[in-house]
Amino acid sequence: xxxxxxxxxxxxxxxxxxxxxxxxxxxxxxxxxxxxxxxxxxxxxxxxxxxxxxxxxxxxxxxxxxxxxxxxxxxxxxxxxxxxxxxxxxxxxxxxxxxxxxxxxxxxxxxxxxxxxxxxxxxxxxxxxxxxxxxxxxxxxxxxxxxxxxxxxxxxxxxxxxxxxxxxxxxxxxxxxxxxxxxxxxxxxxxxxxxxxxxxxxxxxxxxxxxxxxxxxxxxxxxxxxxxxxxxxxxxxxxxxxxxxxxxxxxxxxxxxxxxxxxxxxxxxxxxxxxxxxxxxxxxxxxxxxxxxxxxxxxxxxxxxxxxxxxxxxxxxxxxxxxxxxxxxxxxxxxxxxxxxxxxxxxxxxxxxxxxxxxxxxxxxxxxxxxxxxxxxxxxxxxxxxxxxxxxxxxxxxxxxxxxxxxxxxxxxxxxxxxxxxxxxxxxxxxxxxxxxxxxxx
Ligand code: GDP
Ligand code: IMO
Ligand code: MG
Numbered sequence: 001x002x003x004x005x006x007x008x009x010x011x012x013x014x015x016x017x018x019x020x021x022x023x024x025x026x027x028x029x030x031x032x033x034x035x036x037x038x039x040x041x042x043x044x045x046x047x048x049x050x051x052x053x054x055x056x057x058x059x060x061x062x063x064x065x066x067x068x069x070x071x072x073x074x075x076x077x078x079x080x081x082x083x084x085x086x087x088x089x090x091x092x093x094x095x096x097x098x099x100x101x102x103x104x105x106x107x108x109x110x111x112x113x114x115x116x117x118x119x120x121x122x123x124x125x126x127x128x129x130x131x132x133x134x135x136x137x138x139x140x141x142x143x144x145x146x147x148x149x150x151x152x153x154x155x156x157x158x159x160x161x162x163x164x165x166x167x168x169x170x171x172x173x174x175x176x177x178x179x180x181x182x183x184x185x186x187x188x189x190x191x192x193x194x195x196x197x198x199x200x201x202x203x204x205x206x207x208x209x210x211x212x213x214x215x216x217x218x219x220x221x222x223x224x225x226x227x228x229x230x231x232x233x234x235x236x237x238x239x240x241x242x243x244x245x246x247x248x249x250x251x252x253x254x255x256x257x258x259x260x261x262x263x264x265x266x267x268x269x270x271x272x273x274x275x276x277x278x279x280x281x282x283x284x285x286x287x288x289x290x291x292x293x294x295x296x297x298x299x300x301x302x303x304x305x306x307x308x309x310x311x312x313x314x315x316x317x318x319x320x321x322x323x324x325x326x327x328x329x330x331x332x333x334x335x336x337x338x339x340x341x342x343x344x345x346x347x348x349x350x351x352x353x354x355x356x357x358x359x360x361x362x363x364x365x366x367x368x369x370x371x372x373x374x375x376x377x378x379x380x381x382x383x384x385x386x387x388x389x390x391x392x393x394x395x396x397x398x399x400x401x402x403x404x405x406x407x408x409x410x411x412x413x414x415x416x417x418x419x420x421x422x423x424x425x426x427x428x429x430x431x432x433x434x435x436x437x438x439x440x441x442x
Contacts, residue, residue: 005264007222008436009249010332012229013268013322015237015276017302017309019334019417020269021045024061024225026422030437032220034062035071035212037255038245039227040110040140041082042133044303048420054090055303058083060225064095069215071208074106075245075255077140079115080155080197103201104208105153106257111165111194113172113184114139120180130241131278133304141244143168155198156205165191209257216262224252230268230322231276231361238365241280248326265432267414268328270319272336272345272401275309277302281368284312284348298338313346313375316408321361323411330414330432333405336398337387337418342380345401348373349408378404387424391416394426 008031012018025047028034036043041057047064048054054064058078062068072078087097114136122129132138143149148168154160166187173184184190216222226247231237233247245251249266253259273294276282286294291311294300300309322328339345351358351371362368381397388394394402394416406413414431418424427434 004216004219005262006216006220007224007252007258007262007264009224009226009252009263009266011226011248011266011268011322011326012232013270013326013328013331014229014274014315014318015231015282016227016229017044017275017277018229018269018271019332020225020227021047021056021061022334022417022420022422023267023269023332023415024223025049025064026425027433027437028062028065028068028223030221031062031068031223033069033071033212033215034060034223034225035073035208035256036060036076036225036227037073038075038247038251039243040077040135040137041079042135042137042243042304043227045225045227046303046420049422052093054093054095057086057304059086059090059097059101062223063090063097063100068100070101071212071256072101072103072107073208073256074104075251076104077108077110077137077144078103078152079110079135080194080201082135084197084200101204102206102208102211103152103204105151105205106209107152108140108144109150109152109155109194110136110140111150111169111172112190113169113176114143116176116182116184117172120176120182124180129279131280138244152201152205155194156202158195158198161195161198162191165194212256212258216258222258222262224249224256226251230325231318233325236321236325238280238361238368241278241365265329265436266327267330267332267433268322268326268411269332269334270322271334272314272339272405273298274312274315274318275300277305277307277309281365281371282310282312283351283368283371283373284315285310286312290342293341294338297341298335313348313373314405315348315373316405317348317351317359317361319409320359323409328411330412331409332415332417332433333402333413334417336416337385339380340384340386341382343382344377345380346375346377347404347408349376350374376404376408385418388418389423389426391426391428
């Protein structure tokens with residue numbers, strides 16, 4: 001058993017899109033391996049530096065750093081076509097992808113019928129839909145849980161793939177046709193396409209669990225990159241308006257095959273306000289001009305689907321839930337600069353539900369829909385903090401907002417992001433990320 005606690009887990013602390021890609025890319029040079037542990041190409045993690053811009057979906061956000069090994073863990077559901085397209089687009093942009101990328105042989109494969117089922121079910125739900133990314137994520141995890149799923153190890157063995165895929169594709173085609181009137185592509189064509197994908201992906205496939213254990217035993221430092229966020233977690237999020245995987249640090253253990261004892265720190269990424277894509281409860285949502293300003297200034301449009309993101313004030317009830325569920329050691333606060341031009345900024349400290357003050361997220365989404373935010377208000381700083389890299393240069397009102405967030409959430413803020421690029425960041429001295437980034441720890 002390795003007890004060196006050489007792994008750091010990064011999770012989203014809200015409803016996704018908190019800036020995980022930026023933070024992972026920024027700190028990845030301090031690690032030997034970066035590993036995604038759940039989700040699929042529903043994720044869109046943005047990495048920006050110089051004049052370059054990458055929207056990563058399946059490939060970990062350490063891919064732009066030399067010498068870092070990137071692992072797609074067993075906990076993911078992988079559409080082989082999407083992964084190959086992502087590899088091709090990175091290579092076309094001059095980012096080498098080869099020995100620095102490994103794909104778990106235990107990851108599950110998304111078939112075209114999974115995506116069609118996702119879309120068909122959403123259409124059938126009409127106005128009550130979840131607002132999924134229609135990528136087949138939920139149906140693929142369903143196949144995994146009901147043990148009819150196909151894994152990457154099966155995909156790269158043509159005979160085995162054909163024997164497993166044919167009955168599953170035929171069954172799903174029948175369901176699509178019978179219940180939804182949707183015609184699936186021909187089973188033979190799909191098999192042909194996927195066999196070709198299997199051939200192309202074979203060089204990347206590895207027993208990543210064994211690889212990670214080997215590397216950890218040799219003293220390597222591992223950065224685990226979560227997708228989505230704790231409020232989209234299938235157990236602890238706003239069910240059923242969630243994704244179908246475990247987005248917290250527990251997901252890193254199951255989704256990579258590593259024990260909790262190797263985790264040295266968990267950092268939750270949170271925006272200085274809140275966003276959500278898709279349907280579901282969102283107590284602090286703003287429908288007015290203030291929300292519009294935040295959406296436009298924060299460029300809050302989906303990385304994957306281009307949908308406008310719903311926008312609202314920071315919700316400390318949500319943040320405290322993530323803190324507890326995720327055991328967060330610290331918060332990395334992003335997009336502070338987006339709030340630069342407001343007279344006042346707000347933090348939701350509790351909810352009122354049917355006349356009662358509540359500080360826990362209710363289990364039932366219909367009850368959560370009834371929650372009204374109880375706010376504390378703070379003066380805005382009304383000065384640009386875009387690109388600031390030094391804590392002492394922050395306006396006093398911005399410092400007060402940061403202090404209020406730390407107090408209401410109950411966790412230290414280890415990093416403050418003041419723009420999308422690497423250098424637009426303040427790492428606070430003496431906090432957990434500062435310690436991990438320090439050359440002395442190497
Ligand atoms: P992720 O899914 O958590 O990786 O987040 P996304 O990449 O989907 O969305 C975050 C967006 O905010 C991206 O467009 C980032 O480039 C951008 N971003 C990240 N940090 C900051 C920041 O501190 N300020 C601003 N203005 N943009 C940021
Ligand atoms: P990153 O990793 C924000 C949301 C979808 C929908 C719900 C279920 O970039 O933060 P799914 O396709 O997963 O079945 O959709 O989850 N969702 C995300 N929202 N960021 C994401 O990923 C998301 N991945 C899924 O919008 O509401
Ligand atoms: Mg995203």
